[in-house]
Amino acid sequence: xxxxxxxxxxxxxxxxxxxxxxxxxxxxxxxxxxxxxxxxxxxxxxxxxxxxxxxxxxxxxxxxxxxxxxxxxxxxxxxxxxxxxxxxxxxxxxxxxxxxxxxxxxxxxxxx
Amino acid sequence: xxxxxxxxxxxxxxxxxxxxxxxxxxxxxxxxxxxxxxxxxxxxxxxxxxxxxxxxxxxxxxxxxxxxxxxxxxxxxxxxxxxxxxxxxxxxxxxxxxxxxxxxxxxxxxxxxxx
Numbered sequence: 716x717x718x719x720x721x722x723x724x725x726x727x728x729x730x731x732x733x734x735x736x737x738x739x740x741x742x743x744x745x746x747x748x749x750x751x752x753x754x755x756x757x758x759x760x761x762x763x764x765x766x767x768x769x770x771x772x773x774x775x776x777x778x779x780x781x782x783x784x785x786x787x788x789x790x791x792x793x794x795x796x797x798x799x800x801x802x803x804x805x806x807x808x809x810x811x812x813x814x815x816x817x818x819x820x821x822x823x824x825x826x827x
Numbered sequence: 828x829x830x831x832x833x834x835x836x837x838x839x840x841x842x843x844x845x846x847x848x849x850x851x852x853x854x855x856x857x858x859x860x861x862x863x864x865x866x867x868x869x870x871x872x873x874x875x876x877x878x879x880x881x882x883x884x885x886x887x888x889x890x891x892x893x894x895x896x897x898x899x900x901x902x903x904x905x906x907x908x909x910x911x912x913x914x915x916x917x918x919x920x921x922x923x924x925x926x927x928x929x930x931x932x933x934x935x936x937x938x939x940x941x942x
Contacts, residue, residue: 749929758831758918758933759870797891802869810927814860814883815920817869 737803852921912917
């Protein structure tokens with residue numbers, strides 16, 4: 716499984732754009748990149764998934780360069796409620812079982 | 828609420844006691860997963876079911892742990908002879924096999940404290 720590396724923590728202020736970068740140098744050809752969000756005392760929640768270039772949904776954007784060795788989750792205009800832990804996961808979504816492998820995540824603190 | 832539910836939300840027990848947790852997945856989901864999460868760490872995979880069949884177990888799942896999903900709907904996770912190291916949040920997730928994003932839907936978790 717491709718190992719991921721992401722910052723342990725980040726601080727931001729309300730209204731700013733936040734970019735969280737994840738390194739995955741050993742990503743395999745069939746691997747997708749997925750981001751989950753977790754609030755305290757809750758289970759993780761799927762945010763976005765991509766394979767290459769750029770993916771955007773109503774919550775976030777995901778930028779993946781051509782070599783796919785890293786990815787950046789972009790949260791536009793964050794609010795206090797975006798304070799959470801963000802996990803970058805890399806894996807083949809077609810593998811048997813599709814068990815998720817979480818790393819330590821990035822703790823985002825949004826300040827007023 | 829049609830999400831994943833878990834019961835109980837909190838459990839405090841004494842070392843050596845047995846505990847059982849329940850997970851009710853989203854009704855049409857055929858896959859069910861158990862994860863364990865300790866403070867400051869990401870969730871760790873324990874086991875998963877496709878319908879009623881338990882298809883994989885992590886090496887983290889010692890002989891004291893057993894999980895069942897008897898009718899392919901709800902699941903139970905039992906820990907026998909609990910140890911202090913079992914204290915953690917136990918998360919259940921469900922999904923549809925072969926969905927486009929492999930999106931797993933997590934429940935709120937059961938927080939276990941072993942005294």
